Amino acid sequence: SSLSQLIMKWRRMELSCWKNLFDICQREIECSTSHWWFILYGLCSEQVKGGAEEGRVKDFVMSLQQLIETSCIGEFMIRLEMIMSFSKQFDKGSSSFVSDILTNVYNYYKQFMKSVGTSLHELTKPVH
Numbered sequence: 001s002s003l004s005q006l007i008m009k010w011r012r013m014e015l016s017c018w019k020n021l022f023d024i025c026q027r028e029i030e031c032s033t034s035h036w037w038f039i040l041y042g043l044c045s046e047q048v049k050g051g052a053e054e055g056r057v058k059d060f061v062m063s064l065q066q067l068i069e070t071s072c073i074g075e076f077m078i079r080l081e082m083i084m085s086f087s088k089q090f091d092k093g094s095s096s097f098v099s100d101i102l103t104n105v106y107n108y109y110k111q112f113m114k115s116v117g118t119s120l121h122e123l124t125k126p127v128h
Helices: 002-032 035-050 054-069 076-089 093-123
Strands: none
Touching (some): 035 076, 035 093, 054 093, 076 093
């Protein structure tokens, strides 16, 4: 009947849209992480102003750890790449110690990039 054909047509259309849903969600996550740029810039700038005293450095590292460890799986790599780009930004003169800290944090967490990427891939595989 025409009603059952219409239902089947809508169902096929619905199922074909599901495969694009992850891409749409990933783009939304990428857009929403842009606000972390300002937070990270503020953290780095405050650290440059405050200098390399031990207590401030420890707080800075803990803030960077929290930034990475509280990210959802879709934001992990974006936040990590942001840390690396700030490392390059602050790699000048008296702020190079901030760059060194950022680089060390990046190098520590980049070891997890492959497993995060694998998990992300596994979670987005089509269900059969």
